[in-house]
Amino acid sequence: xxxxxxxxxxxxxxxxxxxxxxxxxxxxxxxxxxxxxxxxxxxxxxxxxxxxxxxxxxxxxxxxxxxxxxxxxxxxxxxxxxxxxxxxxxxxxxxxxxxxxxxxxxxxxxx
Numbered sequence: 001x002x003x004x005x006x007x008x009x010x011x012x013x014x015x016x017x018x019x020x021x022x023x024x025x026x027x028x029x030x031x032x033x034x035x036x037x038x039x040x041x042x043x044x045x046x047x048x049x050x051x052x053x054x055x056x057x058x059x060x061x062x063x064x065x066x067x068x069x070x071x072x073x074x075x076x077x078x079x080x081x082x083x084x085x086x087x088x089x090x091x092x093x094x095x096x097x098x099x100x101x102x103x104x105x106x107x108x109x110x111x
Contacts, residue, residue, distance in 0.1 A: 001105065001106070001107060001108050001110075003108075003110030006030060007028040007029055007030045008029065008030045009029045009030065009033065010105070012027050012028065012029050012105065012107070013027075013028040014026070014027050014028070014107055015028070021039070022039060022040055022041070023039070023040040024037055024038065024039050024040070025037070025038040025040070025055075026038075034059065034061075036057065036058070036059050037057070037058040037059075038055040038056070038057055038058075038067075039055060039056040039058070039064075040053055040054070040055055041054045041055060041056055041066075042054040046070070049072055049073055049074050050070060050071070050072060050073070050081075051070070051071045051073055052068070052069070052070050053068075053069045053070075053071065054066065054067070054068055054069075055067050055068075055069060065085060065086070066085070066086035067083055067084065067085055067086060067091075068082070068083070068084050068086065069082060069083050069092075070082040072095070076108055076109045077106045077107060077108045077109070078106070078107045079095060079104055079105070079106045079107065080092050080095070080104040081094065081095045081104070082094075092104055
């Protein structure tokens with residue numbers, strides 16, 4: 001990821017902020033895409049390099065959707081290893097987007 005480059009689907013800009021009611025993460029994929037918002041409802045450490053997070057996912061004009069995620073965290077980077085819609089399909093498994101076969105990006109902390 002290039003922190004100085006514009007946001008694109010292959011170079012997402014992710015911000016994490018504390019808002020009323022908790023922590024909200026926003027994914028900016030560039031001007032041609034609506035931002036995705038994840039409101040954290042619960043988080044717990046699974047190991048020194050794995051974190052499980054329950055979120056309420058909000059995409060553009062869609063209803064909020066509960067999801068479970070697992071992140072790999074190390075060396076100021078984070079990568080999504082698992083995503084499942086609450087009581088629904090798995091969207092990311094073993095760090096690969098199901099149905100597309102692409103690896104999730106390794107996000108790095110900028111600034």
